Amino acid sequence: MSKLKISYAITLLLLSNYVIADDKIEKISVHGIEYQTEGTYNNVALGSDVTIISQEMIVQAGSVDINKILTQFVPGLFANGRAGRHTDTDYSLQGSRPKDILWLIDGNRLNNRLYGSTYTDTINPMMIERIEVIKGGQGAIYGSDAIAGVINIITKQYQGHDQGEVSLSADSLPSYDAGAFVNAEVGDFQYTLSASSSQSEGYQLWPDEEYSPTAALDKERGYQMNNFSGKLRWQPNKSHSVSIFTQLNKGKLERPLAYNAILSENDREQQLSYLDWQYQASEQLLLQTKVHYQEWDSHYSEITKDKQGNTEIAYWNSYWGFTDIGATISANYLTDTGSQLLTGVEFQQYDGADEVMEFVAVKDDNYAAFVQYQPTFNALPDTALSLSARFNRISDSDQHWVGSLGITHLLNQKWQLRGSIANGYRQPTAEESQSQVGTLGNPDLESETSQNINLGVTFQGEANITFDAFWRNIDNLIEATDLGNAVWQYNNVAGDVTSFGADFHLVTDLTEALEFELSAGYANAERQDTGEQISRVPEFTGFSMLNYHTSDELNFWLSGKYVGKFLDYGLTAGDYVIASLGAQYWLTSDLNQQVSFTIDNLFDSEVTQSIFKHGHRAEYPIASMGAPRTLQLQYRYLF
Template sequence: MKTRRFTLIGCLIGSPALAASEPLTLDQQIVSAPSVESTTVAEMARYGSKVEVVDREQIERAGPSADITRVLQMFVPGLYVAPKQGPFDYGTYSLLGGRNDDTLIMLDGVRLNNRLYGGIYIDTLPAAAIERIEVLKGGQSLLFGTQAVAGVINIVTRSAHSRDPSGQVNLGVDSFMGRNGDARIERIFSNGLGDLGLLAYVSHNVSEGYQPYHSSQITSTVSDKKRSYEVNTFGAKAAQSLGDDSRLELFYQYSAANLDFLRPDANRRTTNDRVQQIATATFEQRLNPGFSYFVKGHMNDWDTRYTRIYNNTDGSTRTLNHDDYWGFSDWGMQAEGKAVLPGEHTLVFGTDNQWFKGKDDVLKIDNNQAEAHALYVQLRPVIDALPDWHPSIGVRREHLSGGDSATVGMLTSLYDLTDQLKLRGQFGTAYKLPNAEQLYVNEPGDEMGNPNLKPEKSRNAELGLDYTGLIQGQPYSLSGTLFTRRIEDLITIVDAQWVNGDGEIQVRGVEVNGQFQLSDRWQLAADMTRNLSESRNGATLNNIPGFFARSRLGYESGDRMWGAGAAVRYIGTVKSPRDVDYGHYTVVDADAYRYLDGARQHRLSLLLENLLDRDYTTSMDSGARKVQNLGRPFTSEVRYTYSF
């Protein structure tokens, strides 16, 4: 077993162990040396990109039955997240003023944004399977391709860490009679090839849910008034070292879910029955101290059966959809190398290839297949005359079958003004390829695709300062980022036709966050983001908050046997596509934990969500009426954890 450290220049919200005089580090035991791939996000922090990391402790604090959406909502500065109707549902996302699909979300480097509709689908990912979440901010199309316009969220699954059999079992319940449970087991073995790490996990989440509409907005023909869900997941990972410098990793995850898709009119039953399978195979090798590479293949297969049954006013029912299919398959192959050149300059280069097909029985799409192929290169020079400057420069070329091509460039810079003060910045272009719906949808009079669409292009710039220091011997950190984005060829609908809009749309704003270790026992974290966007020729950007802020105060006992915390988040103006302002709300949450034994094998956790039981709107229904989707009312959740 080898222990490696990767360095991140970022902020770990609420971590009491953050040393102010040192950059944030992640200690991780893995089988064989760390890969080029596993450190891609971390390394970008060393060259001027802003990285945030949510660790396992924070994931557990987010709630006993937390899905990934809630974890992101609570702990990532600059990221606005609003789950539509509670846990395990679609959400609205905005990172640094971006739109919902301006952020690329990956699971262990596998793209989860699909090429059928371009949306973000993480509503069936169980938090129990996640080791940490890495958020890379700003335009990142150079290394990650389409949709990385405002940033990248990389969800990292757990790996085996122990040579002895170990694991964890969790059981929980909430005040809406929701039930959740998960289990994990892992072990590292030695064999003739090297170390073999094996890990497997299962999770189960089920709830009748809550009523996500005001009673006055539900028609008398509605019989199903609560949004329920059931999500079951199994996953496994195997990592085999091949000597000291090579590694093979295999990963597979299967999720099956029955998810309500609630409606305020005539609804009797509307469900998505879903199966998602994700598989990856990665080979990594360090040929010598100056060259390493990885090759990765992936499969992301999504199958949904959609059922919609309505009640008629005479008491009868009508079936609009019965097990209608929609889904997609995404295969990919990526290869990336890293070479250290004479003079200690580093060259990163690679190819990224994706093959996609999809089908929808409800929405007619004439061509449901696509390919995208890219080449990219990045130079990270070392300038002897400026030892405190850490720049990078790169270019990427991507071609989409049946569509246009995109070329982007990126320049990043990190300058160590002092040991405590860092100046960072990045400037570059990003792009978003049109998806299959935008290119080929064929619903005359309602929505028509345009095979001549060009990719959206944006020019992005971020400038920030990061400071770490001590107050009365306790560490603290402050960070501020100014950002601006100019979008050209905006893909939008005009008179039921998908087109590239004229002119530019500008987005700009500021994000500020800080973490303070007030004493050995008290911690404080706070962040705020201000977004400003300008429309051009009638095109606007919707569902982006003009202002939002969060703060969290935490306490841990001296022996770390128990702890508690409270968090407040405020959301300002948010405009829907129909120009309805549904923001202006404050939500208060609280959590606590207690270990029951000195060996810390038994623990109880408590979450109180929406402590003041305030009504607040997460989104507006897109139908003819202005109907509000409400966030969860006051909910208490308790969980028992056994670790071995």
């Protein structure tokens, strides 16, 4: 069996929470007396479809672009960098908008309340151990934004032995990436250090004829991003464990415009830190306290040019950013009969400002309490059940009750059924609720609320197959509406938005050396008031790959990605197929040096990746092109 298929098999075992051996099925406990070093509670998403992307899968995907990794391995997920790497990204999970997905790092929130977005390019792929994608409403445990699902990025930690890696890569744009990590143990301390640097001259986003005389002569979008992160774990005895993580990012990102500006760039810094203290009070009781801090500071500069050739400094080092502080205290209790009770309280405080859009996000405090019960029934040894509830109080006295029910049933050694039903909510962002340049915020907005149903089946045998169907209804959807005379305002739209569809995933061995993977997603997400699919959500997505392992040292692959049509600023984008070709070769017999070669966009297809429109001074929308054929060479040295 190939290494990739083994990764999927491990994933399926983790989802079912069963061990299959000697033709017998043995149900394993959720926690036992193990520390929760992965940053999330085991089995917390019982009944949901969960995709676990292993480190090996990340390496095979190229390991320098997290969006490429997610697109390849998560059916039903659309990840589209609007102008290539290190830029704004459209995310859609089972027909959702980006704001409906909650992002975590080791279980700590990443989403910001300024715009509701998450810049995943600040995560150094060298630091990622695995990625967990949990589909369906998860608001009962995680709170706001977890309407369509949760994506949790798990950082590397000590694996019982000292290890490290150095990675170098270059592509034909040209772009250059360098990264390294090392972890080791010294006494009671275990540490992991990681650093990376990415820079690129980029590619041209629009055809020459689309550039206005008021645009910059430099038509290619470049960037530079540097990252440093460290993780320290201290376990003085069997009862206590303390983990500290910090990440620092500093980047300079060009934002070329097709008109109105000859310079547009963003300097940004991010600091993300957390502390996780766990106390094993007994073999059955685990207490945990987590505190996280995130500070984001960006400075935007723009020089405009009109049709008469006059220039003006519109913005120079204008600030936009936010601060996010949070804490969670929880207790996880395992009864003598194997049932599990998880309960906790949370606090989160947020504030931010944007000098470009001219608004201030006042300090916002959130309080929450949650509980989850997973009973064990002797009469139903192959069935697992989960009941969850959460109460949220927001600083403006807005209150929300959230609940969920999840169930997983093992039919036999090969078939598993699962289902979940949940509700959720999303608070208005500061952008949506504050008055600003170009678009009017609305302080009277109500929080979006949602209802969610997911049903799925998994088969593990000669082939590994997962199929999931989903239905989601959102009330009080927040959208910018045209008031006339070029005036826009955020409002809760009339009518509901209902999304439904299905995801399919297949991994199988065609021969002993040839492996085939196929995934497809369908998402219908129409607004009742207009009858149109919501913006930037394709109705169809797909991915396929042939992986040929000639030996333990060498393998080749050919893949194809399909993105269906979607609307963006009223124009149509998407509707394309992109093929890629790659190979990996271990240079040494002890498998510590590897060379990878990939060709993305193999046939140099011209595709409409997104639609460009320059904010409140927009003259007209323009189709933005995807990257041309790109050759990449990567070298890895493991020690």
